[in-house]
Amino acid sequence: MTEYSVISDAEEFRAACAVLAAGTGPVAVDVERASGFRYSQRAYLVQVFRRDAGVFLFDPPAIGDFAPLQDAIGDVEWVLHAASQDLPSLRELHLEPPVIFDTELASRLLGHERVGLGAVVEDTLGITLKKEHSAADWSTRPLPDSWLEYAALDVLHLIDVRDVLVLELEEQGKTEFAAQEFAATLSRAPKPPREDPWRRLSGLHQVRGARNLAVARSLWQAREAYAQDQDVSPGRLVPDRSLVAAVMANPMSKQALAGIKEFQGRASRTQLDRWWQAIVDGRASEELPRERVPSDTLPPPRAWADRNPEADARLKAARPVVEAVAEELGMPTENLLTPEYLRRVAWDLPGETAEEIGAALAALGARPWQIAQTAQKIATAFVEAAQTPDTTPAPAS
Template identity: 60%
Template sequence: MSKDGVNCSACSQVFHPLAKESACCPHAEPDVVDHHVIDTRDAYLTATAAIVGGTGPIGVDAERASGFTYSQRAYLIQIYRRGAGTFLFDPPAIGDFRELNDALVDEEWIFHAASQDLACLREVGLDPARIFDTELAARLLGMPRVGLGTVVEELLGIHLAKEHSAANWSTRPLPEAWLVYGALDVELLPNLRDQMVEMLAADQKSVIAEQEFAAVLTRETKPPLAEPWRRLSGVHSLRTQRNLAVARELWLARDRLAQDIDVSPGRLVPDASLIAAARALPTTRQGLADLRDFSGRASRSELDRWWAAIQTGLAQTDLPSLRGNGDALPPPRAWADRNPEADLRFKAARAVLAEISTEFLIPLENLVTPDYVRRMAWTPPEPIDAESVGQALAVLGAREWQIELTSQRIADAFVDIHQTIVAASEADS
């Protein structure tokens, strides 16, 4: 066995010792590794010293229990560094990771899809100052699929099994197979990062990547929605304010219970059941109990809670509006009727952005955030030129490289549409 992997007995290829199968020889036998979860302060401090003694960037990942728990806290944090090894931490048991953060904050931390993990890591005191995001890098490199397993297989020739990605990571003790999965998620990140650095340089996208990684770190947390209950799946099918009032109270009741017992709301009573009850507007507790579409593990055990919420909704005098508040724009499919000029601007901008996307092999959603394009098309800057478009993009949050690549082309598209509209108007008159 080499330092970095297992030598295939059938060829000269080397594959990772924990990989489910090698890239060249599926019958090769991987080493058996017993993964230990660090769940005491003393062991955590010892591991911190070992990680500090390693070299190079640090591979980092976190596992949550999305879909199982109400909170989005981390239930496993995985760290790998060359010369130190792999460390699997139990965040609920350890609590505060400030010592580790203070020791490593100035090092480069490698993530795959950092935006998914930063919030739960910051909750325990881990807040990097510099990152490399392999998922973002894969997007900027124009790779058609950017999941970690696919990227690793394409660039490193190693197959990763991803069967535990949606597991309930709040489970204790964590099964060994899950720990192997968690370890692999970080052990390959430094090698992946090194190859991507070369590829980004070859494509002249190193500066673009640096700006994107920095933007992930500085992105502001979205403020809580004023009316989060409106995200109920199917809420738009409710036709009256009274239906909406009952849906709101049911959502609030479910959210309070879910938060109290730390269970994902949908596992108590699914959205479809809340909508069914809000649509039916049962007038008695028994009527609610008899509603066939009102189901879920807590639909009967907490029936009094749901009936009280319905009663509150039925008695409400401050009814919610049929249309939500906020500055949300109408869906683009409605623009042709509601704001035809904006519709033409939006379509023209999308067309030129698609050309730029193809030219530079950067996905549209990474080239410019789609919402930025919609907002500028709906309310264009004045006067319409590259400078004003660039300023508008900057205010919305676009990066320098995005502005440099797109502002002139978007401005030209808007001007062309304006001239076409003016010419059509003059011809009609």
Template identity: 55%
Template sequence: MTSATSPAAATSPDPSYRPSGEQAAPTLVAEPAGGVPVVTDTPAGLAACAAALAAGTGPVAVDAERASGIRYGQRAFLVQLKRAGAGIWLVDPEAFEDLAPLDDALRGVEWVLHAASQDLPCLADCGMRPDLLFDTELAARLAGLPRVGLAAVLESQLGLTLAKEHSMADWSTRPLPVDWLNYAALDVELLVELRDALAALLEEQGKLAWAEQEFEHVRTTPPAAPRQDPWRRTSGMAALKRPVQLAVLRRLWQAREDLARHRDLAPGRLLPDSALVAAASTPPRTVPELRATRGFHGRSAAREAPRWITAIRAGIDDAAAGQAPPRHGPGSDAPPPPRAWRDRDPLADRRLTTAKPRIARAAEALGMPPENLLTPDTLRRVCWTPPEPITPETVAAALAERGARPWQVEQTSAIITVALLDPDPARDR
């Protein structure tokens, strides 16, 4: 259960504090005001956490720590929560089948996260899904803040800065060091106060309703479908041209993935992509040849050498049997890269080169990045395949069909309609 294990290293100042001028240094918050809580990792502790959160008031600040690049997948290894009246809780998801009791305790409560799209998938894997969401990073983008990292936004809005030292830590470590726990607790210490400041800023700018649509979009967007042929994302594979090379790469990638999953390690910690590409480029036939291949060094490579040789031989056999993968992966409904438009469809190219800078100017006038006013993919799709006939109504419907939120449609449909109907003349580029 949560308890303060040490006195605060620095008194947390009034969150409403603002520096009096541009030269005012932000105030450092070195530790949560209530101290660093212990980790909740027992059923009794989880029940106490759920009860405390349910009895709290107002929004709940939520964050999660993963072990990206160290462990297999993107699961959470620590979940941090803070709610008024409940204090900060640090929960170890690895100790439980799921965190459904916390989800139940927070039904109907607004969750405050920074860069929510990064953490919502791993929280969902723990059985935690918000009913309401406020994303402080997305709010900062819509408000036009120049820097949107948590520390930068806290500094600009509250005049505070956090002691941040362990962002690249291996959060699968057990037990977690106290200074790491302090870092994790600080991630939720001031999120609700930051949420209030950003909401006030967005309200002042007339953008709060837009932000709420964006938050709901993030909250309700389903997980991405599994990639077809994920091995095709191997870095450097463009150098491989022959069918046998692609067949060997596919088998090596699959073998590495299976072993990584079994060992709970990030695949790149077993073998880097460059090693897979090197072996696929000139497939070694024996263990000594493999050991001489770039990337296949050290005790781990020697211990698993038979696995890699088996995969290489299977790839060679695939190619010999006419079962090598095609050079290019499965087709997509996405338009071709814009650099190819001028040759493939000059009119579409003119539509895009007309609409894109106009959207950028509109975004600048609204004080936000162009990609937040309308995603580049949505703009490309509408310019490549415009609706027929082209009218304000059909363009608005096309944007909505492609995922644009109502506020985005309202702000961009007229601009895009004009660009589609009357694109600028072609220019040498």
């Protein structure tokens, strides 16, 4: 049985923070959310472990102000697994690490075949973790003992895992690679909100016509507002497919809407007035959405030969070269260089020298170590692609 303390009141919280402040070395931190159950991505449990202090499970809704924890551990390294997933929830609590070590990211750079937390713990320490509660509704109160045990184990071994991975990074000459990746994760700005988030409705491609799109937008907005008010995941109220089915059916009355068999969900019938009003509002909207939205997204590579044959040749020349460097370094290609970055420089051709290619990669977000490993190879491949004659047969006249 794992030893841990569940902290849910202010006095216990201050005492726990004092114990953590007196601990030694880095701290392991993890967050449990209620994704798929709640509207928000707030933390419903924050787990912290430090040597000579122990494991503490903090209840954010009960505690509220986390400033004492930031004061206690805000000057040491935080060890997380898949940090990019947890940092937004931690920052919502005003918990900000000064520096991180990401055990998942380190495992990727080291070429580990399995990078889930359970697999990394098993591969580095030989300890098997059960992962049966990872998708649980962590907003549940009281939390079952088996869930708390699971949450405690998520941080109990992280420091030991970190120590093993630090040695592996040193052995493979990747310590600086990892440091740059961790810093980039920590400093990465959140993605700006989408201009038309309702266009992410699954199945929206079936909807034709600006007026029908206005109805889909209105239904999405009504569901979003209700989900936020109830703090329930929108898809649990009414699934995307049900909203799209309602648009496609084009009901002429509230009763007809109720009769659509695909219009399902926990709130499809109890909130029927809400959904019908959304349809009415969408049909009456004077601001019709565009049917086609301009995008700076690159065309799929399979279309490049027709759309931009020179870029197609550059990509086909450079991609295997980058893959070979990744294989030589023993890491996935996407960790050596984000595939979209390579596609961008192949399409736009910012220049033919390594310096010009490197500057373009840096502007896209590539780290210095990635540029050092790839820019010259990409530049050489681009030059060779330009010098290779096009052997594609001309179309018959």
